[in-house]
Amino acid sequence: MTPHESWGRYPKSQAARILELAWASDVPDLNRLPHPVLPYGKGRSYGDCCLNDGGILLDASGLDRFILFDPETGLLRCEAGVTLKTILELILPANWFLPVTPGTQFVTVGGAIANDVHGKNHHRAGSFGCHLERFELLRSDRGRVLCSREGNRDLFEATIGGLGLTGLILWAEFQLKRISGPLIDCEKLRFETLEEFFELSATSDKDYEYTVAWLDCMSTGNKRNRGIFLRGNHSVTSGQNSTRRRTAPTLPGFYTPGSLINRPTVRAFNWLYLHSQLHQSTDSTIHFEKFFYPLDRIAGWNRFYGKRGFLQYQFLVPYERREGVTEILDLIAMSREVCSLTVLKVFGTTQSPGLLSFPRPGVTLALDFPFRGESTLILCEQFDQVVQKHGGAVYPAKDARMSSKSFETYFPRWREFSNFVDPCFESDFWRRVATPRPLSQ
């Protein structure tokens, strides 16, 4: 019923077996399984870091129990398969919020750690891993290992952003953030050029907890790279204190045979979106779900890309090398590929403990492309040249195609990391980027 695929639905991959885990106390002996294993949460990683072709996927979405929540201090401990949505339903009425949230609430806590996810408040709060107190790993060679900054620190750091390769996360504990209600005071501002975006970002990051921008890169001439800058703070006015339980419409098993996302539809969408912003700036107070998770309202939106799926390319370059962003946008303009979503954000300087973490100081740009075969891959390869020239990196959680050479450049500590990979764990991503196997073996 629910296929175990990645969010981008490319590449196709077939696990030999899906092992659904229901109890943390009842996980089968990993050493006695016939194939390499990989934890799987909700399949919200775009590329192949959540896939294990011919191997075993440990579906951890059944490990969905809370263990402890202190409404006084905001400390939360839960099993790794609990989704951020479930957490929000619990904590919001008590006026707590996630310290960091990605653009969807349908991810599991385990997935948030394994990809060390970031959000619109990276310039303030860093990534998800920055707020972790501790977690318990189940390893094939060492059994249960409690990891924190105090104990097993090396494994703690390897697991944050460790792409699920360092063992199965059983539960995690992290600190929530105090808020007064579910509303966000939000402001939208038009910008006409990238320079304007950088200015807006620099002036906003001091006063606004959440900042992000959307960009129209499909228009031509001087209309290109216009966009909308979104900034917001948790509202102090307490609105109706409930999460909306409205579920998005689902189309089970439905996908469009061809991609609905093409040049005319994207242009039309971008034009509408841009012009829905009639004034230079608009203020509003909106529900947090609308602010953080606009796409969650369309269940299975990835299916609009048709059978072939799509690629997301998210990279970052150091702030002082931000001309790299322009160079990449120029490459898109010159290509025949369709870029359907463009999200831009300036990262802060908060360092994640994660050994293989993606976020670091700089500018990040996320780009969605319907997968059209070789030509899409070639364009991404050209992006890689630019990112490498500027000393940047590409986000593994979104990646389905980077070469092992690129990976090694982006993540120079990968060899150190590979020493912490559990001997029974593998993924399509890891087999692709980390060959030959590490020196230590």
Added chain:
Amino acid sequence: MTRRVLILGATSGIAQEVARCFAAERAKLFLVARDPEKLKALTDDLKVRGAESVETYAADLTDHSSYPLIISRSLAVWGGLDAVLIAHGILPDQVSVESNPALLLNSIEINYISVVSLLMRLAIALEEQRSGVLAVIGSVAGDRGRRSNYVYGSAKSALATFVAGLRLRLAAANVQVVLVKPGWVRTPMTAHLSQNFLFVSAEQAGRGVYSAMISPRAVVYCPWYWKWIMGLVRIIPEPIFAKLNL
């Protein structure tokens, strides 16, 4: 009103979700299952989700000698029970039970004998109390014998008949007896089956059972459309049914 709820077979996929629904309304829960570690995990979860109080009792429900203590304790903790759910059961592999008599009897024991044995004892307790809801998880498999699962189905079918009679008896004592018949539910019990679009999540099924317990009806199909599916399945003439290979 804080409900006092006893759940037998509390670690089953559906029962866990029912318990979560009760936790959300700040109920008091008495959970019985075999594995103490799982009971502990469940207790923590339900407390965080709002349960006012959670008591547990680790017992193997095939062991009938544990029943008196389970019932007397659960009644004593909060001085009565408002709702009881019997949720334990197994889905035996049809091919194995056909060739293994021990397995066959064991599945009947768990799915039928232990349940009615518990029901009889609970009936006396609730009759005395003169209130309460007694809910049992049956199955759509009990509506018609099928080639692929008639052993499981027969136990659920016998259970349905038992419950129907018990309902009439307890009505006089103001005790409501509910039989919930889930269709296919994604739980650890059905993990080995290949799934189709009729499968619902344990969460969905759990909410169905919960609402059947909150506003009790005699027989509840879960989800509702199984009532119509099984209505059809029941009237298919035998010669045609035989060819359908269900």
